[in-house]
Amino acid sequence: xxxxxxxxxxxxxxxxxxxxxxxxxxxxxxxxxxxxxxxxxxxxxxxxxxxxxxxxxxxxxxxxxxxxxxxxxxxxxxxxxxxxxxxxxxxxxxxxxxxxxxxxxxxxxxxxxxxxxxxxxxxxxxxxxxxxxxxxxxxxxxxxxxxxxxxxxxxxxxxxxxxxxxxxxxxxxxxxxxxxxxxxxxxxxxxxxxxxxxxxxxxxxxx
Amino acid sequence: xxxxxxxxxxxxxxxxxxxxxxxxxxxxxxxxxxxxxxxxxxxxxxxxxxxxxxxxxxxxxxxxxxxxxxxxxxxxxxxxxxxxxxxxxxxxxxxxxxxxxxxxxxxxxxxxxxxxxxxxxxxxxxxxxxxxxxxxxxxxxxxxxxxxxxxxxxxxxxxxxxxxxxxxxxxxxxxxxxxxxxxxxxxxxxxxxxxxxxxxxxxxxxx
DNA sequence: ACCTGAACACCGTTCAAGT
DNA sequence: ACCTGAACACCGTTCAAGT
Numbered sequence: 425x426x427x428x429x430x431x432x433x434x435x436x437x438x439x440x441x442x443x444x445x446x447x448x449x450x451x452x453x454x455x456x457x458x459x460x461x462x463x464x465x466x467x468x469x470x471x472x473x474x475x476x477x478x479x480x481x482x483x484x485x486x487x488x489x490x491x492x493x494x495x496x497x498x499x500x501x502x503x504x505x506x507x508x509x510x511x512x513x514x515x516x517x518x519x520x521x522x523x524x525x526x527x528x529x530x531x532x533x534x535x536x537x538x539x540x541x542x543x544x545x546x547x548x549x550x551x552x553x554x555x556x557x558x559x560x561x562x563x564x565x566x567x568x569x570x571x572x573x574x575x576x577x578x579x580x581x582x583x584x585x586x587x588x589x590x591x592x593x594x595x596x597x598x599x600x601x602x603x604x605x606x607x608x609x610x611x612x613x614x615x616x617x618x619x620x621x622x623x624x625x626x627x628x629x630x631x
Numbered sequence: 632x633x634x635x636x637x638x639x640x641x642x643x644x645x646x647x648x649x650x651x652x653x654x655x656x657x658x659x660x661x662x663x664x665x666x667x668x669x670x671x672x673x674x675x676x677x678x679x680x681x682x683x684x685x686x687x688x689x690x691x692x693x694x695x696x697x698x699x700x701x702x703x704x705x706x707x708x709x710x711x712x713x714x715x716x717x718x719x720x721x722x723x724x725x726x727x728x729x730x731x732x733x734x735x736x737x738x739x740x741x742x743x744x745x746x747x748x749x750x751x752x753x754x755x756x757x758x759x760x761x762x763x764x765x766x767x768x769x770x771x772x773x774x775x776x777x778x779x780x781x782x783x784x785x786x787x788x789x790x791x792x793x794x795x796x797x798x799x800x801x802x803x804x805x806x807x808x809x810x811x812x813x814x815x816x817x818x819x820x821x822x823x824x825x826x827x828x829x830x831x832x833x834x835x836x837x838x
Numbered sequence: 839a840c841c842t843g844a845a846c847a848c849c850g851t852t853c854a855a856g857t
Numbered sequence: 858a859c860c861t862g863a864a865c866a867c868c869g870t871t872c873a874a875g876t
Contacts, residue, residue, distance in 0.1 A: 456850060466861050467851080477850065527778065560804070561816050568775015571734065597767070609768050612823030613816065620819075663869060673842050674870080684869065 433465065435473045435483070442484050451522035456480070485520075485528035492516050492529075492537035502548040503614050506558075509541050510566050510610045517570040526570055534563055550621055558617040565613060573602055640672065642680045642690070649691050658729040663687070692727075692735035699723050699736075699744035709755040710821050713765075716748050717773050717817045724777040733777055741770055757828055765824040772820055780809055 441462045445454050456477050460467040474480050494512040496505055517526045538559045545555035597605070648669045652661050663684050667674040681687050701719040703712055724733045745766045752762035804812070 455848085457848085468853095468860065471851075472859075557812065557815070561812060561819075564776060564779050564812065565772060565816065568779050569771060571778045572771050572775050605764065605768060605771065608764070608827075609772065609820065612768075612827075613819055615826075616819030616823060620815075662867085664867085675841065675872095678870075679840075 433463065433469055433473065437463065438470055438474055438480070439483050439487050442480060443487065446484065446521050451524060454481070454484070481525070482528055482530075485525040486532065488520055488525060489516065489529050489533050490536075492533055493540050496540050496544055500544075502544045502550075503618065505544045506541060506562060506614050506617075507610060510562050511607075513537065513563075513566050514570055514606060517567065518574050523571070523574040526567065526574075529567070534567075538563060549625075554621055554624065558621075561613060561617070562610065565609060569606055569609070573606075640670065640676055640680065644670065645677055645681055645687070646690050646694050649687060650694065653691065653728050658731060661688070661691070688732070689735055689737075692732040693739065695727055695732060696723065696736050696740050697743075699740055700747045703747050703751055707751075709751045709757075710825065712751045713748060713769060713821050713824075714817060717769050718814075720744065720770075720773050721777055721813060724774065725781050730778070730781040733774065733781070736774070741774075745770060756832075761828055761831065765828075768820060768824070769817065772816060776813055776816070780813075 438459060442454050442459050445458055445462065456467045456470055459480070460470050463469075470480065474483055492513055494509060497508075500508075517523075517529075520526055538556075541559045541562070542555045545558055546552065550558065645666060648666050649661050652665055652669060663674045663677055666687070667677050670676075677687065681690055699720055701716060704715075707715075724736075727733055745763075748766045748769070749762045752765055753759065757765065
């Protein structure tokens with residue numbers, strides 16, 4: 425537990441320690457005290473290096489959810505990419521060790537993940553505003569879906585053990601139903617974005 | 632603070648006290664201890680009457696988010712009702728004193744709120760599965776949107792004071808942009824549900 | 839039976855005192 | 858400067874002791 429005397433404590437080490445505790449014992453076991461004691465240090469250095477607990481959890485979420493967007497595949501239509509983007513984003517978010525961390529993903533991750541999709545839409549002829557709006561819609565739909573789906577619903581304050589009814593899920597929807605629901609939602613949104621864009625392109629769309 | 636000797640402590644009183652503290656000092660001030668001391672009682676009776684803290688917060692959310700669905704208006708198309716339903720649901724959820732409570736809304740509230748919409752869709756010719764799927768999609772889209780929008784994103788663990796940049800919002804989107812985004816999303820989903828239903832009705836839809 | 843007071847095992851955060 | 862130990866003001870939950 426003790427550290428060599430003039431060992432520099434890097435902020436990244438703090439996040440590493442927090443991630444270890446997160447994996448081993450869950451998010452509720454991640455505290456300023458548990459992290460600092462794993463590092464063989466009092467809590468004070470954490471305050472000096474990363475700020476308070478909120479900042480620590482933000483940093484953990486940031487580490488966990490970097491590089492969310494899948495790379496573009498040249499020759500792929502924006503529709504196909506959008507679909508793949510949304511599904512891979514969902515997978516990444518679901519893999520977070522605790523779904524509460526997903527809702528800590530803020531601007532930084534969202535704008536970062538949006539960039540390739542916005543670019544793909546612009547390349548397909550969308551103007552800047554349309555592309556941003558379309559991308560934002562898919563982003564919010566995906567993150568919102570995961571927030572509800574993966575037990576942000578049921579684990580906001582951890583109830584120590586909850587039966588989790590064997591493959592069941594928080595709102596009485598099976599996993600395959602949730603998958604279908606997500607696929608359908610994303611497909612409908614992409615089709616809608618497509619029609620909106622075509623309508624905007626026509627000189628004077630019929631109302 | 633002291634109570635008359637043989638006064639029955641009703642579970643509802645406990646929830647009342649919790650709601651008072653919620654309104655006055657915020658969700659983080661709602662604790663088993665603060666609620667029990669407001670009632671002039673030790674924490675133990677709360678455990679006997681409503682269970683642990685998780686159960687208490689569930690009960691608070693339940694009280695706060697009952698009767699979510701707006702009543703149907705006879706003569707209104709299922710599309711119009713869906714739109715109104717989604718918008719009013721969003722308003723109700725946004726009005727919760729703390730957005731973390733929204734994610735505690737579970738089956739009970741969702742199924743309750745779904746019923747009139749499912750009925751409206753069935754009355755319009757949807758078969759049972761289609762109606763449930765369509766309604767569920769709108770429900771998840773709405774709740775997910777509110778979860779992201781209204782600072783579930785930024786308030787999961789309360790940071791005491793955060794600047795909240797004057798009318799700004801958590802992900803760099805203005806309120807009117809968020810409103811437009813929500814309206815568009817709901818409209819696209821309703822149009823999509825409509826198209827899916829018509830396609831399913833045709834004897835053999837062209838692929 | 840059902841309450842209270844006290845206790846247990848924690849928290850986040852701050853601060854005086856040390857080096 | 859930057860650490861530690863101790864403290865402050867809390868938590869959720871349980872339990873022996875009282876009535």
